Amino acid sequence: MALVVQKYGGTSVGDAERIRAVADHVARTRAAGDDVVVVVSAMGKFTDDLIRLADDVAPTRPPRELDMLLTAGERISMALVSMALAACGVESASFTGSQAGIITDTDHTKAKILEMRPDRIREALDAGLVPVVAGFQGVSTERDITTLGRGGSDVTAVALAAALKADVCEIYTDVTGVFSADPRVVSTARRLPKVSFDEMLEMAATGGRVLMLRSVEFARRHQVPLHVRSSFTWEPGTWIVEEDPTMEEAVVSAVTDDTSEAKITVGGVPDRPGIAAHLFRALADRSINVDMIVQNTGANGLTDISFTVVKTDLDAARDACLAVKEEIGAAEVTTDDQIGRVTIVGAGMKSSPGITALMFETLSANGINIEMISTSSIRISCVVRANRVAEAVRYLHTAFGLDAA
Amino acid sequence: MALVVQKYGGTSVGDAERIRAVADHVARTRAAGDDVVVVVSAMGKFTDDLIRLADDVAPTRPPRELDMLLTAGERISMALVSMALAACGVESASFTGSQAGIITDTDHTKAKILEMRPDRIREALDAGLVPVVAGFQGVSTERDITTLGRGGSDVTAVALAAALKADVCEIYTDVTGVFSADPRVVSTARRLPKVSFDEMLEMAATGGRVLMLRSVEFARRHQVPLHVRSSFTWEPGTWIVEEDPTMEEAVVSAVTDDTSEAKITVGGVPDRPGIAAHLFRALADRSINVDMIVQNTGANGLTDISFTVVKTDLDAARDACLAVKEEIGAAEVTTDDQIGRVTIVGAGMKSSPGITALMFETLSANGINIEMISTSSIRISCVVRANRVAEAVRYLHTAFGLDAA
Numbered sequence: 001m002a003l004v005v006q007k008y009g010g011t012s013v014g015d016a017e018r019i020r021a022v023a024d025h026v027a028r029t030r031a032a033g034d035d036v037v038v039v040v041s042a043m044g045k046f047t048d049d050l051i052r053l054a055d056d057v058a059p060t061r062p063p064r065e066l067d068m069l070l071t072a073g074e075r076i077s078m079a080l081v082s083m084a085l086a087a088c089g090v091e092s093a094s095f096t097g098s099q100a101g102i103i104t105d106t107d108h109t110k111a112k113i114l115e116m117r118p119d120r121i122r123e124a125l126d127a128g129l130v131p132v133v134a135g136f137q138g139v140s141t142e143r144d145i146t147t148l149g150r151g152g153s154d155v156t157a158v159a160l161a162a163a164l165k166a167d168v169c170e171i172y173t174d175v176t177g178v179f180s181a182d183p184r185v186v187s188t189a190r191r192l193p194k195v196s197f198d199e200m201l202e203m204a205a206t207g208g209r210v211l212m213l214r215s216v217e218f219a220r221r222h223q224v225p226l227h228v229r230s231s232f233t234w235e236p237g238t239w240i241v242e243e244d245p246t247m248e249e250a251v252v253s254a255v256t257d258d259t260s261e262a263k264i265t266v267g268g269v270p271d272r273p274g275i276a277a278h279l280f281r282a283l284a285d286r287s288i289n290v291d292m293i294v295q296n297t298g299a300n301g302l303t304d305i306s307f308t309v310v311k312t313d314l315d316a317a318r319d320a321c322l323a324v325k326e327e328i329g330a331a332e333v334t335t336d337d338q339i340g341r342v343t344i345v346g347a348g349m350k351s352s353p354g355i356t357a358l359m360f361e362t363l364s365a366n367g368i369n370i371e372m373i374s375t376s377s378i379r380i381s382c383v384v385r386a387n388r389v390a391e392a393v394r395y396l397h398t399a400f401g402l403d404a405a
Numbered sequence: 406m407a408l409v410v411q412k413y414g415g416t417s418v419g420d421a422e423r424i425r426a427v428a429d430h431v432a433r434t435r436a437a438g439d440d441v442v443v444v445v446s447a448m449g450k451f452t453d454d455l456i457r458l459a460d461d462v463a464p465t466r467p468p469r470e471l472d473m474l475l476t477a478g479e480r481i482s483m484a485l486v487s488m489a490l491a492a493c494g495v496e497s498a499s500f501t502g503s504q505a506g507i508i509t510d511t512d513h514t515k516a517k518i519l520e521m522r523p524d525r526i527r528e529a530l531d532a533g534l535v536p537v538v539a540g541f542q543g544v545s546t547e548r549d550i551t552t553l554g555r556g557g558s559d560v561t562a563v564a565l566a567a568a569l570k571a572d573v574c575e576i577y578t579d580v581t582g583v584f585s586a587d588p589r590v591v592s593t594a595r596r597l598p599k600v601s602f603d604e605m606l607e608m609a610a611t612g613g614r615v616l617m618l619r620s621v622e623f624a625r626r627h628q629v630p631l632h633v634r635s636s637f638t639w640e641p642g643t644w645i646v647e648e649d650p651t652m653e654e655a656v657v658s659a660v661t662d663d664t665s666e667a668k669i670t671v672g673g674v675p676d677r678p679g680i681a682a683h684l685f686r687a688l689a690d691r692s693i694n695v696d697m698i699v700q701n702t703g704a705n706g707l708t709d710i711s712f713t714v715v716k717t718d719l720d721a722a723r724d725a726c727l728a729v730k731e732e733i734g735a736a737e738v739t740t741d742d743q744i745g746r747v748t749i750v751g752a753g754m755k756s757s758p759g760i761t762a763l764m765f766e767t768l769s770a771n772g773i774n775i776e777m778i779s780t781s782s783i784r785i786s787c788v789v790r791a792n793r794v795a796e797a798v799r800y801l802h803t804a805f806g807l808d809a810a
Contacts, residue, residue: 015461016458016461016462019462020462020463023463050481053421053481053485054484054485054488056420056421057421057424057425057485057488057489057492058425058428058485058488058489058491058492059492060488060491060492061488061491062487062488062491064498064499065484065487065488065491065498065499066484066488068480068483068484068487068499069480069481069484069485069488071480072477072478072480072481072484073477075473075474075476075477075480076455076458076474076477078473079459079470079471079473079474079477080458080459080462080463080474082467082470082473083459083462083463083465083466083467083470083471083474084462084463086463086465086466086467086470087462087463087464087465093469093470094469094470094473096550099548120548143504143525145501
């Protein structure tokens with residue numbers, strides 16, 4: 001008998017019919033002999049509706065009150081799931097984040113979990129109930145209601161699975177798993193039956209949309225096997241697990257794409273120690289996250305430093321650069337929001353020479369210019385023009401043999 | 406400097422504009438130098454929407470989960486009111502029933518308050534904040550979320566006012582106060598500036614729709630002055646206070662009407678001790694609340710016992726009577742759902758002879774037959790045909806000099 005944490009996202013509990021389907025699936029899992037803990041998100045676009053309502057009411061949104069408002073969403077979906085379970089003959093009880101013992105810091109709207117005390121969840125399991133837990137929310141050390149930020153419901157599910165030593169954390173969503181590329185971009189993309197935590201982290205960081213980086217990191221740290229699957233087809237999806245040294249690894253598992261970032265170039269900087277540190281300290285002080293960084297020093301001893309940030313941070317990042325332009329002796333600061341990034345990810349890359357060359361050759365052969373390059377041991381990312389990203393993904397998907405038979 | 410508890414009902418926080426108006430009024434109350442605790446209901450018809458959603462999901466509604474579902478409503482309105490207050494420059498913090506220390510029994514969907522521990526509300530007041538508290542909800546001794554049943558938000562407000570020793574509990578609603586009759590029935594009805602707790606209790610029990618019996622009882626027991634007023638016009642409304650022995654009392658303050666009940670007559674019962682007890686025990690065992698009871702013994706030694714119940718209990722009540730019909734030796738059980746009740750209420754009635762006679766004469770002169778009579782020291786109720794109730798109210802309103810000048 002296994003203990004399974006099942007997390008259902010917003011589309012999975014989007015209306016009454018979907019909620020009944022979820023209850024039916026939980027009932028079948030129970031009937032198969034497993035214990036189940038359910039974690040739910042708010043229904044469909046309910047959270048967006050609440051934010052719109054808040055916008056109508058007031059221009060100010062104290063973070064503590066925003067959290068109080070948004071946590072109403074899971075409260076509704078978890079009570080409804082519990083009612084649907086009762087109709088299936090499955091005894092259950094719903095629990096808020098606070099009741100489930102999810103203790104966070106006081107950083108409202110993006111709180112971090114400090115401690116898990118799921119005593120009531122354990123008691124409910126011991127009593128033969130299916131606990132239905134609100135995702136996305138916790139209670140702070142100051143006893144106030146907090147939310148965990150984007151992807152927070154996945155974090156709740158993984159944290160509960162870790163604390164309860166569950167055998168697997170199933171993430172139900174509206175896609176059937178993790179694919180070798182975004183199926184909307186590459187029609188021949190294949191579902192990957194198994195992905196390592198490391199690969200999944202690289203995919204999440206470079207444009208994979210199925211799981212947020214944070215929940216994958218949490219799952220890896222606590223060694224919680226994840227199973228990403230569809231609540232519409234219920235077929236087996238993608239397992240995300242610790243890399244198995246005995247298994248033969250695909251050289252390249254997936255191609256990801258991302259057009260959410262823009263590039264800033266600080267040009268004509270003297271090549272002196274401390275210049276880059278000064279520049280990136282100025283960005284960090286404004287809480288701007290920098291992603292790729294590339295530096296090239298020319299024969300004239302002057303350096304161009306280019307980096308990418310999410311487009312919403314572009315104006316703030318440019319201001320930060322202009323503020324230190326004189327101090328660091330830069331000639332100019334230019335921006336470019338028409339870039340995109342294409343990335344290949346594969347755990348087998350470490351031991352396979354020639355991958356980089358094949359990637360560059362493929363792009364070059366198709367007339368796609370590479371503007372920035374960044375690599376890790378299992379990933380290569382290239383920045384290209386935004387309007388060439390989709391075809392770049394397709395060429396690479398074919399070149400690395402990922403197209404479905 | 407006074408401490409004022411202000412309770413805003415569903416229509417008072419029905420949309421973004423109304424919520425801003427509430428925040429503005431709270432800000433003005435604070436500016437006048439008073440401390441304020443706000444208690445809110447769910448927005449408008451939000452609770453009805455949630456119940457409809459639950460109906461769509463499942464035919465079963467475990468009471469614990471229904472409470473979890475419904476308490477989402479106040480969570481939304483209290484967070485929005487708090488945001489609107491921030492926009493008015495008023496610092497506030499919202500609190501759930503649980504956070505406000507409202508401890509109840511475990512009787513889900515109609516829990517009773519066992520204890521008030523409003524420590525966090527006191528701390529917030531001491532810190533200069535306006536606490537915004539969820540009405541209608543509490544936390545049980547089993548640490549589960551409970552709701553207080555119909556009129557529960559008023560109970561929350563009165564209980565908080567009592568626990569905090571507030572100077573007044575203001576109940577904001579969509580009418581301007583308590584009237585001498587329902588203004589939809591009697592166009593000349595007047596707003597009453599002041600009503601005693603005893604009168605208000607009788608009015609609530611006989612069809613007055615502004616306040617529920619339960620919150621008035623609670624306010625009387627804890628001597629909390631109530632002020633019922635409009636959140637649309639903000640004008641002074643009706644004070645409900647302890648009777649002041651020095652004030653000259655109106656003989657009759659108000660005429661109420663009620664067509665929500667039906668009559669059952671158990672006829673031809675032998676006039677023996679214990680018969681009525683046996684009958685009403687059978688009703689009590691089925692949790693049926695009986696309102697008026699009239700018994701007449703004829704010259705033949707047989708008795709007719711008539712009583713009224715709310716129409717929704719009529720079938721169950723008839724079944725209960727039929728079940729004991731043989732045992733008590735009754736000849737027949739008949740029902741009548743075409744009755745209505747008209748009531749006059751007035752604290753001055755105690756010391757004014759002739760009130761009963763004037764009431765009966767007024768109805769008789771207009772050809773309205775009286776079918777049942779029930780009295781207390783400050784109230785007289787008559788059951789008449791349902792289709793004569795409205796005119797009966799108008800005749801009595803005029804006869805007792807209540808019409809507005």
